[in-house]
Amino acid sequence: MAEATKPQKVFSGQTLAQKLLARASGRDDVAPGDIVIIQVDLAMAHDSSGPRRWKPHLDALGATLWDPSRVVIVSDHYVPAVDTESAAILKLTRTFAKEQNVGHFFDMEGICHAILPQKGLLRPGIFVAGGDSHTPHAGAFGCYAAGFGATDMLGIVVTGQTWTLVPETIRVELTGSFGRHVSAKDVMLLLCRELGMDNAFKAIEYGGPGVTAMSMAERMVLSNMAAELGGEVGLIAADRVTLDHIRAHGGEASEADLAWQPDPDATYERILTINLSDLEPQIAAPHSPANSFPIGHAAGVPIDQAYIGACVGAKLEDLHMAAQILKGQRIAEGVRLLVAPASSQVTADAAADGTLSILLAAGATLLPSGCGACAGMGAGLLAAGETCISTTNRNFKGRMGHSEALVYLGSPYTVAASAIAGCVSDPRVHAADLAGAA
């Protein structure tokens, strides 16, 4: 009798976000709009958002970390110290990591989002809470990775728990294949314009043959810039490529991890299909990633600086793209090309495979691995009235230096081609010129 009066459970297909949140909250299934309490698997923070903000409160609360083995601290925003304030922040971070026995501490090894996959710390299915807005980067590995502010992170590292609102999902389906000198960055600049940046409390899920064909480096660009769309996460279901990458970086992954897939009958708020074969290089003009258009509209805008950096745009593959364009070339007179590889491992790999010599021969200046000018904190800041083209993910007013500086966003191909031309340039035109000259 009692059984019969129970409401019938209606099982409908679940998105990847729903499945991952059901796991993290210990429930069979969840629906968009549910508020769920999450058990966090991995908590990451950096020198700007982490220990310096937590320590006074931890001391006052007399609290310690819930599980130091699940905490990752990366010093990347203020590295290397350029003044006594940044030196003090880095010192505090080091001392904290030691005193609290932080399981994974990386000091000046690179940008946090590049470090997590490089150290094999990600695995499909897990919930990653990160004290940085680009934490969705890790969603390329099929984990639910969301960004949180410092106080939220304090709560997380003390209790191991947080809450979230189960999001509706926007599915982005990629078909076709990239033309020459077009890349994942161009997809994201297009999406910023198409979907806008106001998708708070939503999940972005990427899939389709275009994604399957991508390397992990390209997939990470899609996930990283889900943050620009305002999304909570940028999810890509794991496949062989994912597992191979994890294993190659010393991480743990099993065949069972491939089960983290969205159901074929999952309900999406919206499905957007992009044919990569039709995609042109895109550029975002100041002061918003959503202020984007095909590159032809901005070609010829003179630049003072070209910046290859950030979690999204300075992986080894990004340096390869730039080198393809810069090989045997020289940057334009009066233009500076700054390269800040995403990690010291990337610098070492680029040195070993010859990429670095191509960039340096073209006139590039090598900067330390870290957030640098992307965060407006390190080397490479802009003066009032200067124009920069950058592989970073955001070009908000004042982000990379003076509030009267102008920043354009493009792919590593586009930034490299622009450095040679001295103005915003279409990398395809550049390639055609070279072919003609040969």
Next chain:
Amino acid sequence: MTGTAQTGRAFVFGDNIDTDLLAPGHLMKLSAEDLAQHCLEAIAPDFTKSIQPGDFVVAGKNFGLGSSREQAAVSLRLLGVGAVIAPSFARIFYRNALNLGLPALFCERADQIVEGDLLMVDPVLGKITNTTRGETLLCKPIPDHLMAMVRAGGLIAHLKTNAAHRDRA
């Protein structure tokens, strides 16, 4: 603050006010108090001089997009902003604001409010009375589990209360 409305003036901004405008990256090394003095200076140089404790920031959609930097919300709090009212917020800013005890109110019709309007805002009831225009605007209520935290004065105060409970148990 249950049921107690606060009164203040409206400072009105447009869509997509980002965290670099609220807390500029190149000044993030400053103390919270000093950083707050630069809040929104790139688009409203007089803002920090004119705002009085209890005044409100009213904005367009997607307020607080960008970085996770909590200083964006901290600055507004230190300047004494009573609440931020907007049709939509970026997710991390929204969480940060509530964690710090700064009410962030989703108000579809925030664009009805004009710079300088005198507002009476009840964050608990989600009700805005525009005294200047004789209008009442309703906001989406803050979920219960979050309101408990805002009432306690933010997440840290909430953690403290929980720790005290644990100690007694």
